[in-house]
Amino acid sequence: MIIINGGSSSGKSGIVRCLQAVLPDPWLAFGCDSFVDALPARMQAGDGGIEIAADGEVSVGADFRALEAAWTEGVVAMARAGARIIVDDVFLGGAASQRRWRKALGGVPVLWVGVRCDSAVAAGREIARGDRVSGMAALQADLVHEGVSYDLEVDTTHTESMACARAIAAHVG
Numbered sequence: 001m002i003i004i005n006g007g008s009s010s011g012k013s014g015i016v017r018c019l020q021a022v023l024p025d026p027w028l029a030f031g032c033d034s035f036v037d038a039l040p041a042r043m044q045a046g047d048g049g050i051e052i053a054a055d056g057e058v059s060v061g062a063d064f065r066a067l068e069a070a071w072t073e074g075v076v077a078m079a080r081a082g083a084r085i086i087v088d089d090v091f092l093g094g095a096a097s098q099r100r101w102r103k104a105l106g107g108v109p110v111l112w113v114g115v116r117c118d119s120a121v122a123a124g125r126e127i128a129r130g131d132r133v134s135g136m137a138a139l140q141a142d143l144v145h146e147g148v149s150y151d152l153e154v155d156t157t158h159t160e161s162m163a164c165a166r167a168i169a170a171h172v173g
Helices: 012-022 032-038 041-045 062-080 095-105 119-129 136-143 161-169
Strands: 002-006 028-031 050-052 058-060 085-089 111-116 152-155
Touching: 002 012, 002 095, 012 028, 012 085, 012 161, 028 032, 032 062, 032 085, 041 050, 041 062, 058 062, 062 085, 062 095, 085 095, 111 161, 119 136, 152 161
Parallel strands: 002 085, 002 111, 028 085, 111 152
Antiparallel strands: 050 058
16 A cells, blocks of 8 residues: 555645556555545535635544544455555544554555645645635645654655656555
């Protein structure tokens, strides 16, 4: 498994697509955005799920955490069954988020990758995307990395997704 962590609009999804193109074997990609999109509509606006405040701050409830744990176990089960998996995540809880993954992983080998991006650059991408609450990228730029340990870090502030993907691919054993 490859688990990629970075803030909103840091470039994770682009790196994942490039990784799938440059890695010699097929890799499945799963992201926290697709997990959130799979939630019932009522949970995408609070109600025990995920809530995004007007300033971009994200909070999650108990129902979200329970479903997230099941999703995580399911993704890890696919890896245990032999699938190569890339996860695109946002560790809102920093080190606590990584601990949740480590607990689910057990002995599954993983390459931990941090994706950094200058908060001003990420904020500019956020505006260009048009599908994020303004302020989310700046709030998450450093928060998601607090206390998290990586095997490799890349910085998309001035580096294209393909170059980052090639750097990551060089570390895949």
